[in-house]
Amino acid sequence: MQQRPLSPHLQVWRWGPHMLVSILHRVTGDGMALVGLAVLVWWLGALASGPEAYGTFQAIMGSPLGLFVLVGLSWAFFTHLMSGMRHFVLDIGAGYELDVNRMWSIAAPVIGVVLTIAFWAAILIRRGGM
Amino acid sequence: MGSGTSIGRVRGLGSAHHGAHHWLAARFTAAGNVVLMAWLVVSFVMLGDFGYANLVKWLAQPIPATAMILLVISLFWHARLGLQVVIEDYIHDAGSKFALIAALNLATIGGGAFAIFSVASLALGGQA
Numbered sequence: 001m002q003q004r005p006l007s008p009h010l011q012v013w014r015w016g017p018h019m020l021v022s023i024l025h026r027v028t029g030d031g032m033a034l035v036g037l038a039v040l041v042w043w044l045g046a047l048a049s050g051p052e053a054y055g056t057f058q059a060i061m062g063s064p065l066g067l068f069v070l071v072g073l074s075w076a077f078f079t080h081l082m083s084g085m086r087h088f089v090l091d092i093g094a095g096y097e098l099d100v101n102r103m104w105s106i107a108a109p110v111i112g113v114v115l116t117i118a119f120w121a122a123i124l125i126r127r128g129g130m
Numbered sequence: 131m132g133s134g135t136s137i138g139r140v141r142g143l144g145s146a147h148h149g150a151h152h153w154l155a156a157r158f159t160a161a162g163n164v165v166l167m168a169w170l171v172v173s174f175v176m177l178g179d180f181g182y183a184n185l186v187k188w189l190a191q192p193i194p195a196t197a198m199i200l201l202v203i204s205l206f207w208h209a210r211l212g213l214q215v216v217i218e219d220y221i222h223d224a225g226s227k228f229a230l231i232a233a234l235n236l237a238t239i240g241g242g243a244f245a246i247f248s249v250a251s252l253a254l255g256g257q258a
Binding site: 026029030032033034037038040041044045047048051054055058077081084088091119122123126127128 | 164174175178179185186189249252
C-alpha cells in the first residue's frame with residue numbers, strides 16, 4: 001500500500017468558499033451530534049429528575065463556560081441549517097454555476113451568524129434583560 | 131449465472147435499489163429537523179423564563195411533549211447517519227470501523243431512548 005501513488009491531496013488546492021462551507025457543514029454537524037445531543041439529553045434528563053438536578057444543569061450551563069457552549073451550539077445549528085439548505089438546492093441540480101455557487105457558499109455561513117445573533121437578541125429581549 | 135468473468139456472474143441479477151437509502155434518509159430526517167427545530171427555536175424565544183416550574187409546565191403539555199419526542203427521534207437518527215459517514219471516511223481498519231459503528235448505534239439508541247423516556251415521564255406526571 002505504501003508504495004502506491006496518491007491522488008493530489010488536500011494541500012494542493014487553493015482554498016475557496018465552497019471548500020470552507022463544505023467542511024463547516026461536517027464540523028458543525030459532528031459538533032452538534034457529539035456535544036449538542038449530550039446537552040439535550042442532560043437537559044431533558046435533569047428536568048425529569050426534578051428541581052435539584054435541573055438546578056445543577058442551570059448552574060453549569062448558565063456559567064460563562066456553559067453559555068459559551070450554548071452560543072457555540074446555536075451558531076453550529078444555524079450554520080448547519082443554512083449549509084444544509086444549500087445542499088437541498090444542490091440536490092435538485094441547481095446552483096452549480098461558478099458565481100452562484102460562490103455567492104451561496106459565502107452567504108450560508110454569514111446568514112448563520114446573523115441568525116445566531118438574532119436568536120440570542122430575541123432571547124435576551126424576552127427575558128427583559130435588555 | 132456462469133462460471134465466467136466476475137461481471138458475467140452478476141450481470142442480469144438486478145440491483146437491490148437500496149444504494150440511495152442512506153442518502154435519502156439523511157434528507158428526510160434533515161427536513162424533519164428543519165420543521166421541529168423551528169418549533170424549538172420559536173418555543174425558546176416565547177418561553178422567556180427557563181426556570182424549572184415553567185419548563186415542566188410547558189413540556190408536560192401534549193403538543194410540546196409530542197414535538198420534543200419527534201425532535202429527539204429525528205435528531206438522533208440524522209446524527210447517527212452523519213457520524214456513520216465520518217467513521218466510514220476516516221477509519222480504514224475494518225475491525226475498528228465495525229466497533230465504532232456498533233458503539234455509535236448503542237449511543238444513539240441509548241441516548242434517544244433516555245431522552246424520550248424523560249419527556250414521557252414529565253408528560254405523564256411521574257417525576258422521580
